[in-house]
Amino acid sequence: MKDVNVENVNQQRGEKSIFKGKSPSKIMGKENLEALQRPTLLHLIHGKVKEFYSYQNEAVAIENIKRGLASLFQTQLSSGTTNEVDISGNCKVTYQAHQDKVIKIKALDSCKIARSGFTTPNQVLGVSSKATSVTTYKIEDSFVIAVLAEETHNFGLNFLQTIKGKIVSKQKLELKTTEAGPRLMSGKQAAAIIKAVDSKYTAIPIVGQVFQSHCKGCPSLSELWRSTRKYLQPDNLSKAEAVRNFLAFIQHLRTAKKEEILQILKMENKEVLPQLVDAVTSAQTSDSLEAILDFLDFKSDSSIILQERFLYACGFASHPNEELLRALISKFKGSIGSSDIRETVMIITGTLVRKLCQNEGCKLKAVVEAKKLILGGLEKAEKKEDTRMYLLALKNALLPEGIPSLLKYAEAGEGPISHLATTALQRYDLPFITDEVKKTLNRIYHQNRKVHEKTVRTAAAAIILNNNPSYMDVKNILLSIGELPQEMNKYMLAIVQDILRFEMPASKIVRRVLKEMVAHNYDRFSRSGSSSAYTGYIERSPRSASTYSLDILYSGSGILRRSNLNIFQYIGKAGLHGSQVVIEAQGLEALIAATPDEGEENLDSYAGMSAILFDVQLRPVTFFNGYSDLMSKMLSASGDPISVVKGLILLIDHSQELQLQSGLKANIEVQGGLAIDISGAMEFSLWYRESKTRVKNRVTVVITTDITVDSSFVKAGLETSTETEAGLEFISTVQFSQYPFLVCMQMDKDEAPFRQFEKKYERLSTGRGYVSQKRKESVLAGCEFPLHQENSEMCKVVFAPQPDSTSSGWF
Numbered sequence: 092m093k094d095v096n097v098e099n100v101n102q103q104r105g106e107k108s109i110f111k112g113k114s115p116s117k118i119m120g121k122e123n124l125e126a127l128q129r130p131t132l133l134h135l136i137h138g139k140v141k142e143f144y145s146y147q148n149e150a151v152a153i154e155n156i157k158r159g160l161a162s163l164f165q166t167q168l169s170s171g172t173t174n175e176v177d178i179s180g181n182c183k184v185t186y187q188a189h190q191d192k193v194i195k196i197k198a199l200d201s202c203k204i205a206r207s208g209f210t211t212p213n214q215v216l217g218v219s220s221k222a223t224s225v226t227t228y229k230i231e232d233s234f235v236i237a238v239l240a241e242e243t244h245n246f247g248l249n250f251l252q253t254i255k256g257k258i259v260s261k262q263k264l265e266l267k268t269t270e271a272g273p274r275l276m277s278g279k280q281a282a283a284i285i286k287a288v289d290s291k292y293t294a295i296p297i298v299g300q301v302f303q304s305h306c307k308g309c310p311s312l313s314e315l316w317r318s319t320r321k322y323l324q325p326d327n328l329s330k331a332e333a334v335r336n337f338l339a340f341i342q343h344l345r346t347a348k349k350e351e352i353l354q355i356l357k358m359e360n361k362e363v364l365p366q367l368v369d370a371v372t373s374a375q376t377s378d379s380l381e382a383i384l385d386f387l388d389f390k391s392d393s394s395i396i397l398q399e400r401f402l403y404a405c406g407f408a409s410h411p412n413e414e415l416l417r418a419l420i421s422k423f424k425g426s427i428g429s430s431d432i433r434e435t436v437m438i439i440t441g442t443l444v445r446k447l448c449q450n451e452g453c454k455l456k457a458v459v460e461a462k463k464l465i466l467g468g469l470e471k472a473e474k475k476e477d478t479r480m481y482l483l484a485l486k487n488a489l490l491p492e493g494i495p496s497l498l499k500y501a502e503a504g505e506g507p508i509s510h511l512a513t514t515a516l517q518r519y520d521l522p523f524i525t526d527e528v529k530k531t532l533n534r535i536y537h538q539n540r541k542v543h544e545k546t547v548r549t550a551a552a553a554i555i556l557n558n559n560p561s562y563m564d565v566k567n568i569l570l571s572i573g574e575l576p577q578e579m580n581k582y583m584l585a586i587v588q589d590i591l592r593f594e595m596p597a598s599k600i601v602r603r604v605l606k607e608m609v610a611h612n613y614d615r616f617s618r619s620g621s622s623s624a625y626t627g628y629i630e631r632s633p634r635s636a637s638t639y640s641l642d643i644l645y646s647g648s649g650i651l652r653r654s655n656l657n658i659f660q661y662i663g664k665a666g667l668h669g670s671q672v673v674i675e676a677q678g679l680e681a682l683i684a685a686t687p688d689e690g691e692e693n694l695d696s697y698a699g700m701s702a703i704l705f706d707v708q709l710r711p712v713t714f715f716n717g718y719s720d721l722m723s724k725m726l727s728a729s730g731d732p733i734s735v736v737k738g739l740i741l742l743i744d745h746s747q748e749l750q751l752q753s754g755l756k757a758n759i760e761v762q763g764g765l766a767i768d769i770s771g772a773m774e775f776s777l778w779y780r781e782s783k784t785r786v787k788n789r790v791t792v793v794i795t796t797d798i799t800v801d802s803s804f805v806k807a808g809l810e811t812s813t814e815t816e817a818g819l820e821f822i823s824t825v826q827f828s829q830y831p832f833l834v835c836m837q838m839d840k841d842e843a844p845f846r847q848f849e850k851k852y853e854r855l856s857t858g859r860g861y862v863s864q865k866r867k868e869s870v871l872a873g874c875e876f877p878l879h880q881e882n883s884e885m886c887k888v889v890f891a892p893q894p895d896s897t898s899s900g901w902f
Contacts, residue, residue, distance in 0.1 A: 092127050092160075095119075097805070099853075109805075109853050109861050118855060119804045126153045131161060132292060134281045138167045139175065143297040144285050151302035152754075152803035158297050159754030163238045163264055166228055168193060178299045179224070179752055180204030191231070197224035197752075199242070204298060206748045209410040212449050213706070214665035218745040218761050220246040224752060238264040242752050246759055248743070248794065249662050250635060253847075254813060256759065256798045260751040299750035304801055304856070312351045315343050316367075320359070323366040328739070328766045331814040331846070334793040337370055337739045338764045344374035352382035365400045366739055372404035373741035377414065384418060392428035399435060400738050406439040406487075406707045408446070409744035416443045417457040420464065434480045435710045441465060441487030442707050462490060469496050478508055486515035486708045491523055498531045501551070506544045506677070506694065509535075513550040517557075518668075524558035533564065537571065545579050545688060546653050546675065549644060552583065556590060556597050565600050569610040572618065576688045578645045578652075581620025586642070593626045621645050621825070621834045627877055635662045637669075639876060641821070641838065647688050649825055651676050654784055656821055656838075671703035672786045672821075674771055700771045702736060709736055714772075737768045743794060755802050763794040781826050788819040803856065810850040815871065817843040842873040 095115045099108045116124045126149040134142035143161055145154055155178065162177035170188045174181060180202035187194040199222040211217050226240040240262040247255035278284040285292050310318075321327075322336040344352065352371055359367050371383050387398055405415060419440050427433040444461045452458055465488055469481035482500065485493045500512035513535070516528070535543055535551040543551075555564050572583050591598050605611040622644050629637035638659045644652045651674070658669040678687075678694035687694070701711040743763025751757055768789040774782065792815050799808040818841035826833040847867040854860035 095124060095127055107861055109855055109859055113855075117857075120856075123150055123153050123804060126150060127156065131157045132285060132288070133161055133164060135164065138165060140165050140177070140297055142281065142294045144292045145295055146291050147293045147295070150803065151300045152756075152801075154295070155299050155302070155750075155756070156754035156802070158299055159262065159752055160264075161297060162752060163226065163240060163262060166193060166195060166226075166235070168230075177297055177752070178754065179750055180298050191229065193228040193230065195226040195228070197226070199224050199244075204750060206301070206750065208747045210745045210747070211409045211743055212446065213667055215250050215660050215662050215667035216705075216743050216763070217249050218246055218743075218747075218759075219249055220244065220747070220759075234266065236266045238262070240752060244749060244757065244759075246747075246761075248761060248763075248796075249665075250660060251794065251813070254761070254794060254796060254811065256796060256809060256811075258749070258751075258757050258759075258798060258800065260753045260755065260757075260800075262753050299754070299756075301748075302756070302803060304803055304806065312343060312347045313355055315340065316355045320363050320367075323363055323370075323739075325362055328366070328768075329789065329791055329816065331791055331793050331816060334739065334764045334766050334791055335795070335812065335814070337366070337766075338741070338762045338793060338795055340370050341374050341741060341762070341764075342760075344371060344379055345376050347374075347378060349378040349382045349385075352379055353385060356382065356386045365396055368397050368400045369404050369739040372401050373408070373739075375408055375410060375412075375415075375744075380415060380418065389422050389432065390426045390428050392432075395429050395432060398429070398432045402432070402435045402439045403707075403709070403736065403738065404740070406442040406709075407705060407740050407742065408443070409741060410450075411443050411446050413447070413452065413455045413457045416440065416447065416455075416461060419443065420457060420461055423464070430476070431710065434476075434483070437465070437468075437480050437484045438487060438708060438710055441484035444488040444490070462488070462492075466490070466493055466496065469493075475505075475508065478504075479511060482508070482511045482515055483708055483710070486511070486518060489519055494519070494523060494528065498528065501547070502531055502535055502540065506547065507697075509543060509547045510550060513547055513554070517550060517554050521558050524554060529555055529558070529560075529564065533567070537567065544677075544694075545576065545582075545644060545646075549579065549582060549586075553586065556586065557595070560597055560600060562600060562604060565597070565604045566607070566610055569601075569604055569615070573615050577618070577647055578620045578622045579688075580618040582622035582624065582642070582644045584616060584618055585622060585624040589624045589626050589640075595626075621649070623836075625877065629658070629876075635660070637661075639838075641836075643823060643836070645825070645834075648686070651782055651784055651823070651825060654786075654823060656786060668703055668706050670705075670769070670788065671701075672769065672771060672788075673701045674784050674786065675699055675701070702769060704736055704767070704769070705740075705742060737770075738766075740765050740767060751800070755800055758797070758799045758801070760797040761794070762796075763792065765793070766791040781824065783822065783824045785823075786821045790818070791816045805853070805855050807853045808851070810848075810852070812848040813846070815843050815845045817841060817871075838876040840873050840876065843871040845869045845871050 097110050097115055097118045099110060110118060119127070126146070129146060129149075132144035133140055134144070140161060143158065145157060158178040162179070165175060165177055167186055168188055170186055172183065172185045175184050179197065179199065181204075183198040183201040185196045185198075187196070222242070222244045224240070224242040226238065228235050229237040229239075242260045244258040245255070276284050276287065278287070282294070319336045319340045322330075322333045327333050356364075356367060356371065368383065371379050383401060387401060388394065389398060405411070405419065408415065419436055423433065423436045423440065427436065440461050444458055444465070447453070447455060447458050465481055465484045469478065469485065472478040472481055478500070482497070485497065494516070497512045497516050501509055501516065504512060516524070516532075532551040532555050534540055536548050536555070538548070552568055555568070568583065569587065572580055575583065587601060589595075590601055624640070624642035626638060626640040629639055631637075638661070640657045641655070643654045646652045653676075654674045655671065657671045660667045660669050676698040678696040695716070697716050698714040699711055699716075700714070702709045741762065741764050743761060745759070745761040747759040749757040749759070769787070771786045772784070776782070794813045796811045797808060799806060819838070821838045822836070824835045845868070849865040850862060852860060852862040
């Protein structure tokens, strides 16, 4: 390459071009320019590159540009499909031969090349990409007179299509003149002739090699933390800038050493430390894991909050590995100061087992050991606390081999254990809910072998109705309505009506059964009560949908038995259980001198809350347990909600390094984080004969993308940020001074700002650069969601646009 020049693709940049007034040697560096101008030798056999020769100590980035040029010389004149090794790796290519041209189509998704990267396995939170590579060889009189190559990479975030990007890389080679070259050299081996030409030439792989761009004058990790920590103060966590800085700091942690990380952990105060633990755990590197494990003392119960934040960050890990699972197993087998933390370790172990199995890691040694630990522990458990712990772990792990144990505890276990086992079965996919499973669930619902609590029976019925029920399954459930306790009658009726109204998969079979008068009559469908079930849309489009559902079951005396609020996100056939908040209460009838329902006469007074967040079952929390605990908390009640989960979560995590055919490298980084606070409260007033439950979700979401193309001496990129702050609150109030008791339910979504930022930049390795920025803001109007079938109008999403702003300049 003799006359080297570096230009801006955007010719309109003019005077603002970062290359303006700079020679190639200034832009690239003298050594790089000399290396680029030094010839490259190819050993070709039948149009395929057998060997690629270059000087050994040239910069990798410069060698990659040469590899990109050399790959263009690899072709064939006949149609067909074959495998070729070039700068992109070992790839499947298809040739289409025409009279005056040959078209080569490279299947980039088939290329085998070692590159770092990871992605979120859940399709809803994942990134979709599509890549194409087409090279056209123009032929005239058996000579190739031009080569035109174009490679494109498109990507987009699955659940938010406005977040997308595109990389286009082009090469153009034209025949200008022909002239006599060097004299032919003869020899028995090509390698010997190469040595004769220049002994410094050596055979190196034609496959693109990895290079890292060095950051000049970049701050250390401790310096970065000093500028970041003010945004992660507890009072600032509801702001988008907190999440933005959290995501940026994770990227720096991924290149940090254990000693650096441990140093800032040891120096931080207790207010900011929980947020720092979130970030260090979310970095998901060997150094960050070793640092946090060295820092946390699980033998002590003085740092429970930090231990819990670490464990939940492990549960939400986007790409957990065997090393992390092995660490949790080791902690569980060791000494743990807090029983709550011990339970949480096992619960999160179940989550990691499921995630690793989803990523084809079911046969890893640590996964096999964890499975034995969960299933063996459940089988040998003697205490109720241990049984609950292993059931919660199995509820996260969703092991097919655990279904028999769940059925055993669902049918034979005591109330809370039976209910937990049944709700664990609810999380399994349709193929696992076999006829044998449904037989057991039918026995539970119809109480063929023993009397069960209402919560267990209704959960069993829900599994049957949601998993391809048979005609007789549906008919028997419908025939039971009218024979159940009063509020359970109303609840089951509401479930069936919700299936029909929302057109759930079971609606067709339900309509068939309802054609029978014995199942569909006034006596059955006129049952009164306050229990309810309702499903609605938060957002709906041809390719995706967000749904919410709320079902509430009361006891016959008007006291809340269970409320269950769910939010799901669907894209095509893929789904994500965004959140579930369940509030349960039992044994409170004695407070108002009411008669308990059948099968619930001897229940202890209890109220608590359980939550699922992004497909991860969290450790349940207890409001009170036992009559004395209830009375003490009623007398000292402040009305303050109890937090179920609070912290910073890395939810979307996609990193991809691309070797472009031109020799340049590209990187795609997509991260989504959120600051979340889910809390709940249950208030009970004997004086006013009123109970109130409150569930509050407060979420701040930030999604950032960074697309870069790098040649080591110049770098171009596009950064985007999308952010919003939202709140969702559900309140249920019951006045049970008379029957029928009065119920008021409301679910409100707060007004939410919606902001988008875009920054394009170009930067020379010498530091000179150009940047342009755009900003767009709108407001997502708040609304109230319908919770009754009588009011089924969908909550409408309204954007109020704000003025856009743009800026550009040098830096």
